[in-house]
Amino acid sequence: MSASRMVPAIVGVLVAAGLLTTVTLGVRSALASAERRLKDPNAAKPKVAVADHAEEKYCTPRFKQVLERVLHSCGLLEANSRRGCKPADVKSFASINDDDFNELFLPLKHRGAVLKFETGKHELDESAKKLLAERWDARRGARYFFVVGRASSVGDTAKNRALSHRRANSVQFFIKENRKEPDLEKKIGLLWLGEEFAQLPKEFCEWPNSSPSEKCNQDSINRSAFVSWVDCRL
Amino acid sequence: MFGANSRIPFGLGAIGSALGLWFGWASTSDYAAHLDRQLHDLHCSYVPGAAATSEAEACRAALYSPYSALLKDQYWGGVPISLFAVGAFAFILGFALYLAFAGGRAPKKAVVFFGLVGLTPLLVSGVMFFISLTKLGTFCKTCVGIYVGSFVLALGALLGFMTLRGSGATGPTGTIPGTPYDPPADAPRGRPAMSLLFPLAWLAALGIWTATPAYIYTTAIPNHRAHLDKCGKLNKPKDEKNSLLKVAASRAVQPVTFFEDPLCPTCKAFHDRLVGEGIFPKLDVTLVMFPLDSECNWMLDHSMHPGACTVAKAVLCGDTRALSVLEWSFENQEELTAAGKAGKSSLVAAIERRWGADMVACIDKKETEVRLNNHLHYATDNAIPVSTPQMFIGTQRVCEEDTDIGLVYTIAQLAPQVMK
Structure with a gap:
């Protein structure tokens, strides 16, 4: 057989072998390149936000400072510590005067509500319960729920302090009984101010409250517990 | 010739x-x-x-x-x-x-x-x-x-x-x-x-x-094993409010948690992949609704998938049929997305056509809103990335990079019993 007759077979073998070699080298090269990029990625991973609680515009540094002090001092942030803050605590820990304290809560006008009580009473009436349940269920992304019990200036200061404490507790008990949630203690910030600190001015009568049809004055607005979710991260 | x-x-x-x-x-x-x-x-x-x-x-x-x-x-x-x-x-x-x-x-x-x-x-x-x-x-x-x-x-x-x-x-x-x-x-x-x-x-x-x-x-081929478990864990896996959905097939052998948005195309593709690979029936699924819609999700400043909150509520209302509702939302995603952009009434009408008036009544209930909120707080408590879908095998998060061509290998490595 002449050599020329072998040429087609040689061409076929060379092409097939050449292609196999090329493919094999190409595969190795592609995988080696992928491995290099895997070990040393040149494209930085896009930063993805992490799920967290809400942070609304009213969470100013001043607001958060007071919030943090109160939460720390009232036992919300530490486990197994005492629960709640009495007027003297708030005065000393918040380091803020009455008006400034109330002003901080102004942005919560439509987020929170004022639960009103009968004179000398600490039991929630039906409309207060309904409003409290509504506000509690409208949590959205909030982390903390504030309950600020108060009493009017009528009567004995010590008794009013105790009354405002019972009012704040009534709110907390209602939530505990009606919303079986774990870790409620870590959510609810409980303060009672009696008549001694941060009495609400009459303007708060315009806030959502549990007895809107009743006459509202400085005394009645302070026979109350202010409740609100607070959409701030600490 | x-x-x-x-x-x-x-x-x-x-x-x-x-x-x-x-x-x-x-x-x-x-x-x-x-x-x-x-x-x-x-x-x-x-x-x-x-x-x-x-x-x-x-x-x-x-x-x-x-x-x-x-x-x-x-x-x-x-x-x-x-x-x-x-x-x-x-x-x-x-x-x-x-x-x-x-x-x-x-x-x-x-x-x-x-x-x-x-x-x-x-x-x-x-x-x-x-x-x-x-x-x-x-x-x-x-x-x-x-x-x-x-x-x-x-x-x-x-x-x-x-x-x-x-x-x-x-x-x-x-x-x-x-x-x-x-x-x-x-x-x-x-x-x-x-x-x-x-x-x-x-x-x-x-x-x-x-x-x-x-x-x-x-x-x-590069070795990917070392990369599989580097994407975080569920820190608080317990469903303390008993709000999450449970979907377990009879052949389920592996507990997993999914964070899903019913109007998210990637979620649909991922679900299809799990079903296509024959993996899904072997999973004991805890389903967390995580709609990327600012109507209910405070973590977004704008809605990526308008209407997803409403459809997520429909999934919650599905209860024992939750998976069917979720799969329906995946199958009709384009139509539902368009309805979501058109407004809530269009979306609710589409849901009512398929699932009836009871479903719509359930969507509007306060309890449903609270339950969906609990799902979002579950995401917050576990500090997961704000993206969907996400899969956790047990408490181990599956990296996004492992949810497409590397999915079967990843499952085989992290949950070998699923592939048996």
């Missing part, structure tokens, strides 16, 4: 093989590029040599499909099926060129071998075409390139058969097998005879050519 000495059928076969080889390589290189766990553009064009593009949804669907690779549970991404095609086309191209150059001097057995082998890629392409049509519902252009190459090759193979008609003369006995018969100058021209061992040897060679690139691939 073609004379006994015609080279055209084999030239056609060579062209078909070259096309198949080219498109097969494009598909393989796309696959290999993804082994760095990053997203890449794909070669997705009917034009050989066209640049990679991000507009390649059909090719991406094919790439991520269960049919794109073999041994997926053993290698991250598996061994791309196109790699076998590349090896086979390389061999057939060489063989076609041999026949084209040899013309009428090629042994009859070689022509018959080419005729048979040349039809094989078309058969495989037919199977893949059927899968694309029935399972994927879309055709990847690169795959179509391989189908066309296979068709042209098969045409060349059939026409090659036809050159045998009327070329019955073979070389005398005693011709050295495999060597073209060199007839005397005055003898009638014909195809030389050869031993049957030659077709067997060619078949073995075809096997070697087909398997070698795949073998090399398996020896050089």
Whole structure:
């Protein structure tokens, strides 16, 4: 057989072998390149936000400072510590005067509500319960729920302090009984101010409250517990 | 049609093989590029040599499909099926060129071998075409390139058969097998005879050519095992408010948690992949609704999927039918997304048409809103990334990079009982 007759077979073998070699080298090269990029990625991973609680515009540094002090001092942030803050605590820990304290809560006008009580009473009436349940269920992304019990200036200061404490507790008990949630203690910030600190001015009568049809004055607005979710991260 | 000495059928076969080889390589290189766990553009064009593009949804669907690779549970991404095609086309191209150059001097057995082998890629392409049509519902252009190459090759193979008609003369006995018969100058021209061992040897060679690139691939594939468990965990996995949805099939063997948005296309694709790979029925699923819609999700300043909160509530209201509602929302995602953009009433109407007025009443309930809020707080408590879908095997988060071509390998590594 002449050599020329072998040429087609040689061409076929060379092409097939050449292609196999090329493919094999190409595969190795592609995988080696992928491995290099895997070990040393040149494209930085896009930063993805992490799920967290809400942070609304009213969470100013001043607001958060007071919030943090109160939460720390009232036992919300530490486990197994005492629960709640009495007027003297708030005065000393918040380091803020009455008006400034109330002003901080102004942005919560439509987020929170004022639960009103009968004179000398600490039991929630039906409309207060309904409003409290509504506000509690409208949590959205909030982390903390504030309950600020108060009493009017009528009567004995010590008794009013105790009354405002019972009012704040009534709110907390209602939530505990009606919303079986774990870790409620870590959510609810409980303060009672009696008549001694941060009495609400009459303007708060315009806030959502549990007895809107009743006459509202400085005394009645302070026979109350202010409740609100607070959409701030600490 | 073609004379006994015609080279055209084999030239056609060579062209078909070259096309198949080219498109097969494009598909393989796309696959290999993804082994760095990053997203890449794909070669997705009917034009050989066209640049990679991000507009390649059909090719991406094919790439991520269960049919794109073999041994997926053993290698991250598996061994791309196109790699076998590349090896086979390389061999057939060489063989076609041999026949084209040899013309009428090629042994009859070689022509018959080419005729048979040349039809094989078309058969495989037919199977893949059927899968694309029935399972994927879309055709990847690169795959179509391989189908066309296979068709042209098969045409060349059939026409090659036809050159045998009327070329019955073979070389005398005693011709050295495999060597073209060199007839005397005055003898009638014909195809030389050869031993049957030659077709067997060619078949073995075809096997070697087909398997070698795949073998090399398996020896050089990067090790991804170390990357699988580097994407975080559920810090507070317990569902303390008993709000999350439970979906467990009878064959469920592995607890998993999914964070899903019913209007998120990636969630739909991921769900389809889990079902397609046969993984989903083996999962004991805890479903957390995580709609990327600012109507209920405070973590976003604008809605990525308007209406997703409403549909998520529908899933919650589905209760024991929650999975059916979720799958319905995936199947009708385009329509529901359009309805969500049009406004809540359009969306609610679409839900009512399928699930009735009771479902709508449930969606509007305060309890449903609170329950959805609890789902979002579960995400917050666990500080998960604000993205969907997310899968946790037990408490181990599956990296996003492992939810497409590396999914089966990842499941096999992190939950081997699922793959048994």
